[in-house]
């Protein structure tokens with residue numbers, strides 16, 4: 001590596017900056033490949049890509065510690081990769097194969113990892129918010145200092161169950177960061193068509209929950225806001241809301257005619273605000289990495305993704321007997337056998 005000793009930004013080393021670049025690129029290339037496999041008919045059902053939103057989850061994972069929990073919606077591939085789940089297992093789940101995280105029975109929206117404290121993957125809009133609140137309640141009850149990151153969209157933010165959750169979380173000082181990924185659209189409905197609220201995070205004030213808006217195209221801004229939110233939660237001060245303003249480049253799902261916005265709008269975001277290009281530029285301009293260094297990272301990521309796609313194509317379909325597994329748990333939540 002070139003001159004990577006200096007700090008790239010206050011509190012962020014050049015090594016960390018390069019890691020964010022790599023983590024975001026991994027998500028982007030993964031999603032591009034998933035889009036291709038979908039087009040080839042190898043992935044069925046729904047498939048919601050995260051392209052454009054990479055800085056949100058990478059910035060927040062950089063603020064997380066071992067043992068912290070995360071739960072999200074159906075737009076979940078990026079969250080799984082960012083918390084360290086294996087791209088092979090995620091891609092094989094998308095193709096419905098035995099080697100997938102849910103043995104091919106869950107697909108794009110339903111994957112979990114106990115090891116990485118990833119609690120899904122939920123298809124029902126807003127439903128993961130009370131579930132995430134429950135995860136934080138468990139940590140409070142167990143008196144550890146873990147924090148839950150609960151992600152949901154701008155559309156979900158108009159649901160009643162979000163506010164019931166807010167009320168309980170603040171009442172009981174639960175350690176949870178509510179992350180509103182405001183990508184400006186709920187399917188084809190823009191935020192402006194759905195609400196007259198100027199900001200979504202400020203609604204927490206009704207319950208006494210602090211929060212802030214964050215530039216979700218800037219991974220460093222997301223990391224800084226994440227650090228602040230996590231500190232608040234770990235200090236026992238209750239929940240915190242981050243409204244992370246971001247943008248999805250692709251359709252809502254793979255079958256989206258995209259009549260609700262212009263191509264120019266999307267292109268402008270890509271040209272001017274792309275989170276990966278911004279970090280790439282910062283690394284090169286600051287001489288923290290050379291073009292050759294970045295090429296090496298690009299190649300490593302490409303090889304990982306190709307390996308994941310090969311695995312997802314070669315892994316066999318689940319055995320028919322799998323229909324009868326994973327229905328009832330043989331363990332109590334405390335880990336004792338029933």
Ligand SMILES: Cc1ncc(C[n+]2csc(CCOP(=O)(O)OP(=O)(O)O)c2C)c(N)n1
Nearest residue numbers: 075123124125153154155156183185186187
């Ligand atoms: C309860 C419920 N209502 C409607 C749907 C259909 N639906 C799926 S995604 C979506 C839009 C949600 O938008 P947002 O919360 O902004 O998340 P984004 O897709 O932008 O990530 C809708 C209406 C659903 N899955 N669940």
Ligand SMILES: [Mg+2]
Nearest residue numbers: 153154185186
């Ligand atoms: Mg949205």
